Amino acid sequence: MNGDILIQQPGNSVVTDLGRTRGPRFGLPVNGALDQYSARAANILAGNPDNDPLVEITALDFRMKATEDILIAVTGAPLTLTVGGRPASQWEPVSVRAGETVSIRGIHSGLRAYLAIHGSVEADNLLGSAAPDTVVGFGLQLREGTTLRSRTSVGPVRQPYFDLPLFRLGLERPSMGTDLLVDVTDGPDVAEFGESGDLLFTSEYVVSGRSNHIGLRLGGELPERTSNSEVLSRGVPVGAVEVPSREELLVLHRGRGVTAGYPVLAVVTSTGLDVLAQARPGDKVRFRKTTVAEATAAHRRSRAQLETLRESVNTVFGLLGIGCRPQWQDLPVAACS
Template identity: 55%
Template sequence: MSAGFLTVVEAGSAQITDLGRSRGPRYGVPVGGALDQRSARIANILAGNDDRAPLLEIMALDAEFIADSDILIALAGTAATLRVGGIERPNEQPVSVRAGETIEVRQITGGLRAYLAVAGSFDVPRLLGSCAPDSVLGFGGRLLAGQRIPLTRATPPILNTNFGAELYRLNVPARPDTTTVEATDGPDIADFADTARRLYEEPYVVSPTSNHIGLRMTGILPERRVQGEVLSRGVPVGAVEVPPGNELLVLHRGRGVTAGYPVLAVVTTTALDVLAQARPGQTLRFRRVSEAQATERARAERAALDALRLRVRSVFTALDALPTSSGRTLS
């Protein structure tokens, strides 16, 4: 039974997604999901949800929503202005919303994507265990103005009634460098001989033809020095390919599971989040790291998110223990 609805007032370029369908590739289906996985996880953690819970991915354009019940939200990702009931509220913090108040996400700057999570998440259809859109399969898609998204629960306001502010301030791990893309050497790096070093020496500019399937970049490209075709084979998310033409291609989460271009490098999981926020015209540089370094960075990032999760749980547990008059408040 629905606990109410979140109604789309202004859709922009928003969609419902999650961390993707991990079961998809075994069936030839792209993993898909939130392109900036780190920010999606942070938004859900701050809202008290499981990391894989459905949430809203808001790309580039303004969006506005209204809930018909009290809810708790959190916005993470690139810089954006969050307003609730016309009042600006903080990003990367849990924020209470009363029934009937508008939620506005505007002025998305710096990067491309912001993620809006609601405590309890949404009751939405899933395919292979995920609600992530897939245009090839015709599943999901952009939200439309007037669309109503079922909520799974209401959350009474968590406010200090004397000051009208939240009772907490959570420290969120700082974002990584947004201009540097870390990558490990790929299986076909030897095919490029001494020109392979160009990947790590030259700047590359993000092309406007980039999308969720892959980022295309222009610059001085490495050149394949061997002849012959590359047989189609499985390729990972993050593969850096040099197809015929004048662009470098970095495959992202919407990529097909097989391809037939040489793989020069593979970007790290942290770098995928950087690429998710890269705007057309932005200049990026690649930096070589070893597999051991990439693994160490991924573990450190996961540990930081685990620590944030513990802090959020501690805050929510403490607030649940407070005496209440109207919702969870302290007067």
């Protein structure tokens, strides 16, 4: 059985997923959830495949009402979560009864939260992704009165004694704060900055209020190119650290265009991009040099942690009789069938 979810206070929220991987070959940004770790974790905690559509909430308060019993999970930045007026926990599955209101308030020590609903929600796709794209005007920006259609309903799952929390799945939550440490590897143009390139690792940078999903703008002491040659427009990766002017660094995020013509001093790692996704204007950022091998190992550790979480969720949901849809590349999970 599916039901409607009524958006009562949208704040700044969109329906998204992990991004449009086919987009760059057609000249479109990959987009998708900026904090990929938190988005994946939310879907796993809700018993969904990683790439199912979910709600990304940026900075502002959010409120919705369910017409059917549902199961949700909220991850990302620290916040106050209530269900039917009762306090509820982040980074855990949470039951919502029909008619209850889910409120997310006071996002702090971070910028973005992720709300996944068991079974996910119905959403249009472009090149296989529900991720919004402002360039072509695609995507679902939530507004007051918007109705989301949930794909399934889950009866209330509550601890029978003293109304204690039911789930303690042991997920290590990323630390967030106003002083951020971000790992980067050398960029293709690092040699053009000479000794000045070391400033990236010895200086502190401040996040500008002009930052967005396309790129973060950072003020501070800037490295300078030793070459005056023109940089032709070419493909640039998500995470490219550019020096477009004498005023700021620019870190390209998931909404970046696929080509650019500025020198690329460094490239932020995938785990570093998750950190920057939670950076608020005024937060301080320091960069730390790492190697491609070290960055790959860190990414694999992160994914392994999420897969361990998935195994725990599948086991618990199976015992409770809650269906889990496995990743498309995996065999069906017998415990959740």
